[in-house]
Amino acid sequence: MSSEGNNHGPCFNSLKQGKTIKLRYIKPESVKILERLALExxxxxxxxxxxxxxxxxxxxxxxxxxxxxxxxxxxxxxxxEKINSKGFFIDKRKTSTDVLGNKRTIGSVQFIKTNHKNKFYNISTTIKGQNIKILIKSSPIVSKNQDKGSVGSIKQIESAEGLFLIVENFSQFFQWLNEFTKD
Known part of the structure; x- marks a missing residue:
């Protein structure tokens, strides 16, 4: 699952002056196929x-x-299923208007963390009876340097007859899914 030859995504080139520029995004053919499928x-x-x-x-x-x-x-x-492991906000504010037309807001906004363990994957799916967890990393440097907790969890998933994927771009995933579902 290498990203060599990848000419899209958040890639940066260094210039001699020490400045960085972002390369122009070129939409791969797999994303164009996804757009056509969505239209159908x-x-x-x-x-x-x-x-x-x-x-x-x-x-x-x-x-x-x-x-x-x-x-x-x-x-x-x-x-x-897309996994939301961050949490969500609860808005407890109430806005009221007095006799003179002045608006007053009372209350607060509260952030609630999710119950489940710290998830190290973004997508959970079942394809052809196989449990698959997918971690999305658009930067290949980050995906190669996994922390020790997630490496242990990856081994736990794979020991339970599951698959774990690290996806860096859609072309890579598109090719993998088409090969995996081929009869």
Whole structure:
């Protein structure tokens, strides 16, 4: 799962003056196939609509790559779940207006952490009866330097007859899924 020859994503080149520039994003063919597949699914879902919005995907950031992977797995008819391991906000504010028309807000916003253990993967899926956990890393340097806790958890998943993938770009995942689901 190498990213050599990858001309898209968050790549930077150094110049002689010490400045860095971001390379221009070139949409790979696999993302274009995903966009066509998304348009076909829209046409199936809304057959009476004469005008469809063009779905746009990119794998230039981690969040956009997660969306590409989740949608592609779902479009192929497999169970998929995006894991939210950060938490969520609860808004306990109340806004009231007095007799003179002045608005006053009372309360607070509270952040609630999720219950489950610190998850080291972003996507959980079941493909052809196989439990698969996927970690999205758009930077290949970070994915090669996993912390010790996640390495132990990876071994635990693999010992339980599961698969663990580290995905760096959508082309890599597209190729892997097509090979894995080939009959």
């Amino acid at each position: 699914k829209l046409k199936e879902r809304y057959p009476n609509n004469p005008y469809y919005p063009k779905p746009t995907y990119t794998d230039s950031t981690s969040n956009k790559l997660i969306k590409c992977v989740v949608d592609y797995i779902g479009f192929n008819g497999f169970q998929v």
